[in-house]
Amino acid sequence: MADICKRSDDYSRWYQDVIAQAELAEASPVRGCMVIRPNGYAIWESMQRQLDDRFKELGHVNAYFPLLIPKSFLAKEAEHVEGFAKECAIVTHTRLRSVVKDGKPSVEPDPASKLEEELIIRPTSETVIWNQYRKWIMSYRDLPILINQWANVMRWEMRTRLFLRTTEFLWQEGHTAHATAAEALEETLQMLECYRWFAEDIMAMPVIVGKKTERERFAGAQETFSIEAMMQDNKALQAGTSHDLGQNFAKAFDVKFQNAEGSQDYVWASSWGVSTRLIGGLIMCHSDDKGLVLPPKVAQRKVVIVPIWRKDEEKEMVVAKAAELRDMLKPVAGLVHIDDRDKMRPGWKYGEWERKGIPIRIELGPRDIAEDVCVLATRHDGEKITVPLAELTQAVEANLERIQSDLFAAALERRTKNTHKLDTWDEFTQLYKNEGGFAYCHHCGDRDCEESIQNETKVTIRNIPLTAEAEEGTCIKCGKPSHKRVLFAQSY
């Protein structure tokens, strides 16, 4: 129990151990599909609620489109099918029939139920949504359409890892339609900023905001933008993407509108999404060798109270006092859990809540109550302070804020420490042979050059930061001229 591998020993094993010990998720019998356990799903619910509220503040509404997509739809956008054809779940039959196989009763697809056209489980919904938008959009008065969908999607990945890359995952996908190119781009960038806000202000995970290179663009997009976070092994995680789709899908699905001047034009589009991958990022950004660390703004349970008693007759009193504190803390901490399990030592309980990442633990024994104090322990730094009960609400509120900003500051400091400006290929290869990290380097912009860097070093251009300043230089790999630095890293 509580056997978590050290990050420094085996980072990948540590990640799995943290997930297992916090009971966040586990593998399922279907290859690459995960079971999100209640503790993991609570994180997703918290993320969902906060993102959804923000999307709605920005004028979006939710809708739901079908899970299955006719295969011919995928094929309508040439790059799109290219991007998704090799990793999709294909439905071919709609009925099972009983058979005897190797002498045992079994079931198999009934050949008589074979579909005329195969259906694909959505890897993303641009095609099925734009097919519908054709019916909804006649004139500029019908625009913009600002729709988001919370859904499961499926990509038949070969190498999977809980949360970070799974065959099925949960996500939100926004799909907007606009009358002008400028509006579509504005929406694309607005949602990118929304993701930056969510990553940094809610998840306490600093990100680099930028534009993807052509090679890393979403299949069917005109431009793809991303937020990239640094994990504790110095690799990058693409945590969210926002795409300016131009008129590509409108053309593929023949979606035209009458503009204010009375002429016909194709509609402009954006799409944007974040997924349960964010939970993987959250874990890898903040957790430590004792287990999960959750930023208060993401934690559904921010505080746990552990009442301590030796004799049975003390139990009632300390648990009653704990209930008082729980009610008192509700306005600043929401639902506070009281761990009053019998026959379990407090130390064991502490360990469990540490593994599960609850930001604040309150310890409360008979002697504390006699002195009108309690002990407040913060998960992320292991600090313990004694707090007068009369000041507990304030102390909890202040500590929740402190934890949130400590976590962001620590992640930012780590990133800064592991970010480099490099100018020679030798430095570059040395960095990625050793500790790795983020490297800002000049690059010529050539797709083949980019590919050769990846083939040699497994390093890719994560994005071209929006804040990148004009600077003359030469490509880190081929020496051709370059006008700004881009962000390199190995990535998940």
Place this chain on the structure above:
Amino acid sequence: MADICKRSDDYSRWYQDVIAQAELAEASPVRGCMVIRPNGYAIWESMQRQLDDRFKELGHVNAYFPLLIPKSFLAKEAEHVEGFAKECAIVTHTRLRSVVKDGKPSVEPDPASKLEEELIIRPTSETVIWNQYRKWIMSYRDLPILINQWANVMRWEMRTRLFLRTTEFLWQEGHTAHATAAEALEETLQMLECYRWFAEDIMAMPVIVGKKTERERFAGAQETFSIEAMMQDNKALQAGTSHDLGQNFAKAFDVKFQNAEGSQDYVWASSWGVSTRLIGGLIMCHSDDKGLVLPPKVAQRKVVIVPIWRKDEEKEMVVAKAAELRDMLKPVAGLVHIDDRDKMRPGWKYGEWERKGIPIRIELGPRDIAEDVCVLATRHDGEKITVPLAELTQAVEANLERIQSDLFAAALERRTKNTHKLDTWDEFTQLYKNEGGFAYCHHCGDRDCEESIQNETKVTIRNIPLTAEAEEGTCIKCGKPSHKRVLFAQSY
């Protein structure tokens, strides 16, 4: 526009028209799958939020299990596979390849990507969940497990109808595990009561709560309970079910636990669900020939303000006043919409909000403002009253309550009027040849007799009401002895 067929002319057409005019949902290119449009999804979100809050109050947590189920899992529970094998979507391949077909480029499943074991898109998740519970449950200390999942499921229905019966639908499925048969039954009945509360108190839709006959039981359940509502065409809609699964799934998936006495026993289970079908019930229960009628507790937008102006210079003033009222009403009505669209007559706007079922419309013109009043119109009964602005908050609050109770009272009155106690087969066949309705009749309890009634009249036993009193009688069909009356109706 606004062309809604009368209920009395063609009920089924009326239903489709209401959905189309309120922009709730529409058919998709995949047979039987629907697109839930933003107005329809807003209803689902409102239902989801309220059910989810209640589930959590009752101690449940949410989780997420995989969409795909190995076909061998379905086959483990004999009745279960029998119930679902004939209507399921089967995934057989995981890659598309490019081909030329009839001279045109196309894609087809790549034979090299054929799965060793076919996967089924979940029609319900008992099997995949109980396979996981086997790993989670060792001892009575691990029980109860009270998990709910919000998900999409798929049943390849032959005859579909928006919301009421679709190939893919959204639902919640609760799956609980218990140490005793009594606890599992208690949970089953508790959730049944939760559904009754939701149908009656939130949806304003009266329901009959009862136990299904063996013939209508969920595939794999020991007992199935349901809530049944009467629609405006006098047919019944099964609006929610709760199943006592006994030890059936624990046995099929070998889930044993050590009880407090130290011996091994199979775990006891319940499952329960409601789906987007509820939206169909909501529409059919309250809507009228002018379109959708929504109970305030379900409506995301409870109030719309239509400012009225003749000259452009008046617009700014009335819209500003409308914004004041909107802010004032927020505490009692939530987000209030102001319809300030230009170049559209107020009457046209009224019609649109009537079709969309907004419970209260406030009309506000320059003369109203001069007199410090506005007009408050209630959708369900078409009443219009003039209200001093100073009393508007109270008036809105009181009317929202009145609408909610009026709708329930009207639905109950309709049900009472169309419910009969029948004692002869002649009365029975006459009723269902003519207006139909609910009929409380004696039945012998024999499965074949039940089937013959359905074959002759399309009428089924909806349930055996929990409140049914002991009463001696003879079966309405075969004349054998019976000890209580059961509920008969034609159903969706």
